[in-house]
Amino acid sequence: QVQLQESGPGLVKPSQTLSLTCTVSGGSITTKYYYWSWIRQPPGKGPERVSRLSPSGGATYSTNFVRGRFTASRDNDKNTLYLQMSDLQPEDTALYYCSSDSLGISGRGTQVTVTP
Numbered sequence: 001q002v003q004l005q006e007s008g009p010g011l012v013k014p015s016q017t018l019s020l021t022c023t024v025s026g027g028s029i030t031t032k033y034y035y036w037s038w039i040r041q042p043p044g045k046g047p048e049r050v051s052r053l054s055p056s057g058g059a060t061y062s063t064n065f066v067r068g069r070f071t072a073s074r075d076n077d078k079n080t081l082y083l084q085m086s087d088l089q090p091e092d093t094a095l096y097y098c099s100s101d102s103l104g105i106s107g108r109g110t111q112v113t114v115t116p
Contacts, residue, residue, distance in 0.1 A: 002027035004098050004107035011113045015087050020110060022081040022098030030055075030076050035101040038072055038083045040094035041109075052101070053081065065091070088114045 008020040020038070029036060038050040049062040051072035059072040071084045081098050097109035 002100060002103055002105060004100065004105065006097055006107045006110040009110040009112065011115065012088055014089055014114055014116060016114075017084070017086045018088060018112060019085070020083040020096055020112070022083075022107060024079050024081065024098075024100075027103075029074055029079050029081065031102075033102065036074070036081055037099045037101055038070075038081070038096060039099050039106065040092075040096045040112075042091075042094040050096070051083065085112070088112075090114045090116075 003025045005023045006020060008018065010018045012018050033055055035055065036053045039047050040050050041047040050066055050070060051059050051061045053059050053072055053074055057074055061067045061070065069085065069087050074081045085092065093113050095109040096112050097107045099106035
């Protein structure tokens with residue numbers, strides 16, 4: 001059974017940097033045709049995809065607002081996904097979680113709060 005566990009919650013100030021980690025167990029992130037996503041849900045709003053990692057490891061970013069500030073990556077040897085977020089703004093405050101698009105599962109999420 002594949003499980004995803006996020007870590008790296010944080011309370012940061014605007015313009016600071018924070019990195020999130022998603023550890024995958026019970027399956028390999030290199031499994032053929034598997035896509036992995038980072039998704040966030042701001043308070044009182046619906047979820048939105050932040051980035052998507054293809055089976056080859058390439059990343060796309062679904063939200064114009066985060067493009068250029070967020071970088072998604074993965075370490076195949078560690079079976080881990082990463083989301084590095086820079087120049088964080090209050091609008092980035094949300095519950096962030098990783099997801100397997102192919103399996104339809106996600107982790108419980110980790111809270112990121114950006115406040116002056």
